[in-house]
Amino acid sequence: MTDGEIDDHSSMIRFLLYTCDVEVCAIIETNSIFQREGHSKEDWYENQLEAYAKVYSNLIKHNPDYPTPEYLKKVSFIGDEDHDHLRGLIKKRWELKPGAKTTFTPENWKDTPGSDKIVEVMLEKNPEPVYIQAWGGGNTAARAFYKLKKDYPDDYKRALSKVIMYNIWYQDGAGNYIEQNHPEVTMLYCGSFAGTWNYRSQKNTYDFIENNVKKNHGPLGSLYPQDYVSEGDSPAFLYSIANGLRNHEHPTYGGWGGRFTKFNQFEKVYTDAKDDGDIKKSLRRWVNDANNDFEARMDWCVKGYDEANHPPIVKTKGDKNITIKSGKKISFDAEKTKDPDGDELKFKWWQYKEPGSFDGSVEIETTNSKTVTFTAPRVSKPETIHLILEVSDNGSPSLKGYRRLIIEVVP
Structure with a gap:
């Protein structure tokens, strides 16, 4: 309206x-x-x-x-x-x-x-x-x-x-x-x-x-x-x-x-x-x-497909919502992510703290690679962590695709 x-x-x-x-x-x-x-x-x-x-x-x-x-x-x-x-x-x-x-x-x-x-x-x-x-x-x-x-x-x-x-x-x-x-x-x-x-x-x-x-x-x-x-x-x-x-x-x-x-x-x-x-x-x-x-x-509006840029198509293995026990290691794989224009891609994984219930920070290994690993923190009750994957291309303009993973950590 x-x-x-x-x-x-x-x-x-x-x-x-x-x-x-x-x-x-x-x-x-x-x-x-x-x-x-x-x-x-x-x-x-x-x-x-x-x-x-x-x-x-x-x-x-x-x-x-x-x-x-x-x-x-x-x-x-x-x-x-x-x-x-x-x-x-x-x-x-x-x-x-x-x-x-x-x-x-x-x-x-x-x-x-x-x-x-x-x-x-x-x-x-x-x-x-x-x-x-x-x-x-x-x-x-x-x-x-x-x-x-x-x-x-x-x-x-x-x-x-x-x-x-x-x-x-x-x-x-x-x-x-x-x-x-x-x-x-x-x-x-x-x-x-x-x-x-x-x-x-x-x-x-x-x-x-x-x-x-x-x-x-x-x-x-x-x-x-x-x-x-x-x-x-x-x-x-x-x-x-x-x-x-x-x-x-x-x-x-x-x-x-x-x-x-x-x-x-x-x-x-x-x-x-x-x-x-x-x-x-x-x-x-x-x-x-x-x-x-x-x-x-x-x-x-004015260019052909090959002349314009299109955002990366971001994919990760497995479900977007994951449950894991405290202290366990977990890996996420975005190898199947691709760019429709064949552009080079940059990967950035980060914890979006505010939407999650877990108040601390998680240490993510190699945040700029296609695959990342982190250890689930110790919790006394179920907590959620929101992990964002941003993928940027080198087209003009540079465009981003995303993937949000919601991890529930249980004691």
């Missing part, structure tokens, strides 16, 4: 280049306390879809899973843009955080094509998670959840238990309404986008946008409206990308979409977590990797 703010335009261009990595069920234009009328009456989004259509034939040379332009138009909808549903909230904007009082409830609101589409998707028998992103306000989802509870009581819990809703702030009253009235929904509240991805956060990227996005990269890149990377909403969809970091599997894992910790007032509400004591680091640590990947995908 997008409220059409200028940085949403920038995020949408990046998002369109990642539609091959997810199943896009709906793109919904909404409003927010900052964009009270929404922007669906303007043609910014339609212009981007037209530009996407012009580069589509080139994009599928790199990944055949890109959805057709016709499909994306078919799943585009208008949601709640009624400014009366935001009445008085701009004065309370800094109070709209997890645990705050409910300000609006949607029982008397009209359905919209956007809310009806959410209901339709949620009623499907498909048990897979449904990732809903609130780049602006979430009122459209709030109305959909209300309708599911009222009109489909037999399906309600099954349907909403599938939802992971990633909120870039709470930009209307929906966040507090949903967490208190629909506790089946997993709610992620991201405030750390500010200072990492939003306005003036990446002021070192003027040349990057000029040379790698706007110039000589086709009609989609030429629509990028800002002069530097300013995409406050991009973490919301980066969270759901299956790039090997498994960010999307659980809010506490961490990855391109940040890392979260449980909010103590609700069972399924999560807020920004700190890495190394820094609340912004769980997003900032991945920014360069994500931007390099974006640069490569902009190349996909």
Whole structure:
């Protein structure tokens, strides 16, 4: 869901280049306390879809899973843009955080094509998670959840238990309404986008946008409206990308979409977590990797497969989740990792401490080789360790592939 703010335009261009990595069920234009009328009456989004259509034939040379332009138009909808549903909230904007009082409830609101589409998707028998992103306000989802509870009581819990809703702030009253009235929904509240991805956060990227996005990269890149990377909403969809970091599997894992910790007032509400004591680091640590990947995908708009770069395909022997006893040695083998372009590869293994329950550090032998070994630490109760393998190629731009291994150490 997008409220059409200028940085949403920038995020949408990046998002369109990642539609091959997810199943896009709906793109919904909404409003927010900052964009009270929404922007669906303007043609910014339609212009981007037209530009996407012009580069589509080139994009599928790199990944055949890109959805057709016709499909994306078919799943585009208008949601709640009624400014009366935001009445008085701009004065309370800094109070709209997890645990705050409910300000609006949607029982008397009209359905919209956007809310009806959410209901339709949620009623499907498909048990897979449904990732809903609130780049602006979430009122459209709030109305959909209300309708599911009222009109489909037999399906309600099954349907909403599938939802992971990633909120870039709470930009209307929906966040507090949903967490208190629909506790089946997993709610992620991201405030750390500010200072990492939003306005003036990446002021070192003027040349990057000029040379790698706007110039000589086709009609989609030429629509990028800002002069530097300013995409406050991009973490919301980066969270759901299956790039090997498994960010999307659980809010506490961490990855391109940040890392979260449980909010103590609700069972399924999560807020920004700190890495190394820094609340912004769980997003900032991945920014360069994500931007390099974006640069490569902009190349996909205009270059043939052999002319562009593609990320390494990272593989390790065995399962991604391993159980081992204290004091035992264990080895991990990434010999089958390959690069689709034949580039040289560099390997880096490291312990991502914060997602794991084990508070200490593990000593990893030869962290820059394809195979590593370490000894499981002594523990008095089961503990988890998250081990990340980053594989970098020497292409232009240099791209990374990942593999996260979760090791449970038992006494």
